[in-house]
Amino acid sequence: MKKSKKKEDIINTAQNLFYQHGFHAIGIKNILEQAGVATMTMYYHFKSKEELIKEILLQREDKYFQLLEARIHKEKGIEHYIYSLIEAHLEWMEKEGYNGCLFLRAKQEYEGVNEEIASLSKEHKTRLIHKIEQDLTLFGSPKPLSVQLAVVLEGITSMVQILELEQVKASAFALAKNIQV
Template identity: 40%
Template sequence: MSKVDDILKTAERLFDLQGFHSTGIDQIVKEASVTPRTLYRHFHSKEDLVLAVLEQREIRFLKQLEQKLDEYKFNAPLWSLIISELEKWFTLESSNGCLFLRALAEFSYKNAEIEQRVLLHKQRTFELFKKIFEKEFPDQFTEKAEILIFIIEGATALAPIIGGKAAIQRANALALQLLASTTHPLFH
């Protein structure tokens, strides 16, 4: 792993556990086993590091989700696959809530670039959900994607409060009520 990877991985873990403003550069440098000079050679400011962490996290999240969608076998509704992947994310990555929304909360009105990065991530996620529903529901795919994104965002927001497993169970139950009756022949 390169020094940049060490810095990004360490910063992401600390930002997720402690928040962005509560995590200092000195702590990142120490835990990544790099010098401040090395960190600043690659990231000119803490905000640049935050942007890089968010970009890496988005790439990993969307790549993981798209890979599962590519492997999809028509034995369950696609929305259930997405919720299942979110459950894995809570287990393997974090159940501390959405790092993007937490970045927005901490940097809102302070850093337009971070705000834009968060909005772009949410838009890309929504576009992916629309693409998922487009084939099955050419007349309702936007509405279905909106329902799913609200369910997912709600589960992500509640995960740190009620636990990832409980949030996923509630998301599944809600999706079953709102999406299942019309999204898959097994649920008719």
């Protein structure tokens, strides 16, 4: 089903604003002004700001997992899998993750306020671990390796905020060399 142009404008504008400034710092009025959309249009597509946030997070997760599926190589052995996973995540960080993890930001801002939004972050991270775990079953690898790889990915997400991408990339691949498979 094709989304309307106005709905896409709302989602894209809101995502950019939330990503730059946080969820609580941005109001609906600001989103609508920047998207060039009327209030009625917003509420036609979303019941509330929280519904908009949930939609943004779900779409972002889908886009991230699509990138992983497109870039990860499972057919060339576990070492190649690990490197391609890290490379795919680095690509995501370069294109979409310049300001950290939107899911963790949502968890931080909504924990204790809106558990449905906060839980989306936990569920996203759990799905990532399960995806890696599932992929690793092709190689007969132990479960702890999926968590180790997720920690490497989360470290990349964090360190890209304070270090140059090339330094983070080199460090991530150096860590990958030392992972016991």
